[in-house]
Amino acid sequence: MWRARAAGLHAVRARTHIENSREGALSKKAVIAVIIAAIVVAGVVIVIQQATKSSSNDSTYAKQFTSDYPNVAKNLSGVPQNGQVLGAAKAPISIVEYMDYKCPVCGAASHNLVPALVTDYVRTGKATMELRPVHVIQGNQSETAALAGLATAPQNRMWYFTELILRNQGNELDPWLTQAVLNDAAATSGVNIAQWNQVNAGQGVATQFLNIANDFASDTSAAGDQEATPTFVVHGPKGTAVVQGDVTEAQIAKAMQQVNGGKV
Amino acid sequence: MGFERGASDFWVRIAAAVLAVIGIGVTAYLVWERYHGNAPVCGLGGGCATVQRSEWSTVAGVPVAFMGLLAYVGLLACALVPWQWAALASLFITVLGVMLSAYLTYLELYQINAICEYCVTSAVIVTLLLVLSIVRLTLVSRDQTPVPEGS
Numbered sequence: 426m427w428r429a430r431a432a433g434l435h436a437v438r439a440r441t442h443i444e445n446s447r448e449g450a451l452s453k454k455a456v457i458a459v460i461i462a463a464i465v466v467a468g469v470v471i472v473i474q475q476a477t478k479s480s481s482n483d484s485t486y487a488k489q490f491t492s493d494y495p496n497v498a499k500n501l502s503g504v505p506q507n508g509q510v511l512g513a514a515k516a517p518i519s520i521v522e523y524m525d526y527k528c529p530v531c532g533a534a535s536h537n538l539v540p541a542l543v544t545d546y547v548r549t550g551k552a553t554m555e556l557r558p559v560h561v562i563q564g565n566q567s568e569t570a571a572l573a574g575l576a577t578a579p580q581n582r583m584w585y586f587t588e589l590i591l592r593n594q595g596n597e598l599d600p601w602l603t604q605a606v607l608n609d610a611a612a613t614s615g616v617n618i619a620q621w622n623q624v625n626a627g628q629g630v631a632t633q634f635l636n637i638a639n640d641f642a643s644d645t646s647a648a649g650d651q652e653a654t655p656t657f658v659v660h661g662p663k664g665t666a667v668v669q670g671d672v673t674e675a676q677i678a679k680a681m682q683q684v685n686g687g688k689v
Numbered sequence: 690m691g692f693e694r695g696a697s698d699f700w701v702r703i704a705a706a707v708l709a710v711i712g713i714g715v716t717a718y719l720v721w722e723r724y725h726g727n728a729p730v731c732g733l734g735g736g737c738a739t740v741q742r743s744e745w746s747t748v749a750g751v752p753v754a755f756m757g758l759l760a761y762v763g764l765l766a767c768a769l770v771p772w773q774w775a776a777l778a779s780l781f782i783t784v785l786g787v788m789l790s791a792y793l794t795y796l797e798l799y800q801i802n803a804i805c806e807y808c809v810t811s812a813v814i815v816t817l818l819l820v821l822s823i824v825r826l827t828l829v830s831r832d833q834t835p836v837p838e839g840s
Contacts (some may be wrong), residue, residue, distance in 0.1 A: 456826060459777050463784035470785075471792055474748045565723075604744045626731065626803055 478605075488604045489593040492612040497588045500540045504548055506581040511543065512553035518546070518681050521555045523641050523656040526570035526590050527562040527597055530671055531655045535591035541674045551689060552681065556587055557637045561654045566602040568634070573607045575633050576625035577616050585614035645669075661685040698771065698828045705779065705821045706768035712761035712814045715807050719754035731806060739804035745796045757811055760786050764818055776829050779822040786815035788815065 504511055505606075510519075520542065524531040526546050546552040558571035570590065577586040589610045595601030611621055626632060643652060648667035657668045657677060661684025668676050681689045722729045723741060731737035740746065746753055760782050767779035789811035797804050 453830075455777055456780065459781045460784055463781045467785050467788035467792070470748055470789060477747075477749045478744055492810065551794065622801075622803055626737070628731075 429511065443565050477677040486593060486595075486601075487609040487613070490589045492590060494585075497585055497592065499521065500543055501588070503531050504543065506512075506584055508581065509575070509583055510553050510555045511584050512547040512551045514646065516547075516550055518552040518659060518661045518685055519555060520546075520552050520681075521557055521644075521658040521660070523557045523559050523585045523637075523644070523653050523654055523658070524591070525559055525561040525567045526587070527564075527567045527594065527602055528576065529594065529597050530596040530670050532591045534672065535588055537590070537660060538672060538674060538677070542677060544682070545674070546677075546689070553645055556583055556629040557641065558587070558634070559638055559652075559654060560634075561652065562597060564600065569604070570602050570607060571634055571637075572630045573611070573621075573625055575630040576621050577611060578622065579624055582611075582614045582616045586610050586616065589613060589636045609651055609674065641683055659684050698825060701821055701825045701828065702768045702771065705818055705825070706765055708814050708818050708821070709761050709768055710727060711766035712811060712818075713765065715811050715814070716754050716758035719807055720758055721754060721828070723728055723752055723754060731809060737803075737805040737807060740797055740803050740808060743796075743801045743803075745801065748815055753789075757786075760815075767818055769799075773829055774820065776825045779818070780826060783815055783819035783822045787812075787819050 440504070460509055500512070505513060507514065517620070522534075522539075524534075540551075543552060547554055556574070558567075558570060558574045560568040574583055574587050574590075577583045588604075590602070611618060641656070644665075644667065645653075645656060647665075648658075650656070650667055650669055653668070653669055655672065657672055659666045659668070659677065659680040661681065663686050664684050666680035666683045668680050678689055719729060719741065723746075729737040729741055729791075741754075748756065762799060763782050764779055767775040767782070794812055797808065
């Protein structure tokens with residue numbers, strides 16, 4: 426009787442041993458399978474990231490910037506650039522342009538208005554022009570571009586960078602203004618990328634951007650206007666005038682006369 | 690002995706839960722700043738905004754920080770339950786996290802040329818969580834060790 430009981434107990438113990446061993450072996454397989462699965466998933470994620478990155482239309486912009494650079498350079502070459510300001514510091518009139526990198530009217534102004542202003546007033550020493558990027562268009566790309574644009578100012582390449590982007594804009598509603606496009610614009614503008622990255626990452630441009638936003642609010646509200654881009658604020662010895670929207674050279678000339686005692 | 694193993698497993702899971710909560714804090718901050726269009730406050734060197742705005746900061750349009758947030762929430766859930774599958778799930782997430790963190794660190798150093806301290810913090814946290822996952826699995830497998838015959 427006791428022998429039978431002992432044998433039964435032994436059998437149960439042996440069966441438990443076998444089950445435990447099997448469970449242990451299964452766990453090892455499971456651990457290996459989990460590690461392999463994680464490695465495969467990591468590889469898939471990296472491939473997806475590379476694929477989605479390379480499928481963007483960044484290279485299109487790089488080509489556009491390269492082909493348009495001679496036009497921008499022709500307009501800006503020989504004109505002194507000091508940070509955000511284009512033109513001789515002693516000019517009696519300053520024209521501040523509040524712009525958004527994704528604003529289509531700002532893009533149109535870069536084609537139709539800015540080259541004429543540079544030729545007629547900046548190059549001749551009558552006025553300076555200052556870029557002040559703001560965030561008006563929905564989404565965060567305008568702000569990212571504004572910070573990137575301000576970060577080119579210490580290298581005196583902001584005008585090249587800005588005009589290249591404004592003149593080659595994508596659709597306002599599309600997320601075309603990626604970091605790669607900014608990189609391409611900076612590289613085409615002759616920006617030292619390492620220095621630019623360093624400035625762009627600092628708090629300095631962020632503070633500058635906030636100050637510009639405050640100035641934009643005060644300048645437009647003082648004139649009884651809305652915060653819209655482009656806004657041209659013309660400062661002169663006799664005061665300040667504000668012109669907004671799809672502006673013509675004649676409107677700017679009139680504003681210059683207004684702030685300079687009738688002279689342009 | 691069984692009690693000691695159970696107690697060890699408990700403290701390993703507590704440590705993992707604490708690290709997961711820190712990871713949630715770090716990644717949630719980055720997600721918050723991203724969706725509000727702000728540059729993250731960066732103490733050392735100031736590369737956070739550059740990394741956060743880089744073309745490598747998303748995978749198929751999904752921000753990497755958001756993926757990290759989901760991973761840490763998953764790791765917290767795994768730490769809170771004592772089951773074997775949770776230990777395996779924790780291992781899966783941490784191996785994946787360490788590999789992707791290594792890849793992102795490579796991108797920061799050699800492609801973006803900027804270091805994001807939040808990303809580095811997350812990489813350290815996920816590495817520690819991987820160690821804890823291995824310790825936890827070791828404890829779980831010890832609990833399954835066959836009872837020696839005659840004992």
